[in-house]
Amino acid sequence: MSLEALYARVAAHPGNQTILPRLCRSTTLRPGSNGGGYDEGAGVFFWEWGARIPDDAKYDLGYSHLMIHPATALVFAAQEGRFTFMIRPVWSRLDVLPCPRCGALDCDRRRRGPTLDGDVDLTALGRAWALLSNVAFEDEDDQLLWAYEQAGVTASP
Numbered sequence: 110m111s112l113e114a115l116y117a118r119v120a121a122h123p124g125n126q127t128i129l130p131r132l133c134r135s136t137t138l139r140p141g142s143n144g145g146g147y148d149e150g151a152g153v154f155f156w157e158w159g160a161r162i163p164d165d166a167k168y169d170l171g172y173s174h175l176m177i178h179p180a181t182a183l184v185f186a187a188q189e190g191r192f193t194f195m196i197r198p199v200w201s202r203l204d205v206l207p208c209p210r211c212g213a214l215d216c217d218r219r220r221r222g223p224t225l226d227g228d229v230d231l232t233a234l235g236r237a238w239a240l241l242s243n244v245a246f247e248d249e250d251d252q253l254l255w256a257y258e259q260a261g262v263t264a265s266p
């Protein structure tokens with residue numbers, strides 16, 4: 110499949126309707142890179158934490174970096190700025206406690222917080238998403254792999 114055809118599938122997927130507007134407005138997917146060596150976050154995202162993710166799930170979109178399941182075209186993780194990482198976590202597998210206030214695992218507190226890029230608010234992405242730094246405790250690589258597997262079997266928004 111061409112990168113143009115893949116982008117068309119990504120843009121049409123109901124589960125991607127909140128993440129795409131968040132990212133760079135480019136519509137040109139390119140194979141995942143390390144940002145020409147100047148993008149520390151992309152290097153970590155794709156080649157350290159994402160080392161077990163197949164390369165055909167890793168794409169650059171302008172200055173953003175995406176993980177897209179090639180079978181379903183669902184975006185399951187993204188990186189922007191210097192060190193801001195977003196994920197569709199597999200909530201049931203996370204080593205996190207429910208929110209003490211609302212009792213939910215997928216509370217909005219998982220989508221707001223500081224990163225090296227400043228305060229980030231991902232609540233507009235919806236409850237499927239989290240800031241990776243708010244759900245991961247040195248298990249970022251496992252979480253990306255679980256998210257990849259989940260993205261391959263679910264088409265839900």
Ligand SMILES: [Zn+2]
Nearest residue numbers: 208210211216
């Ligand atoms: Zn809560």
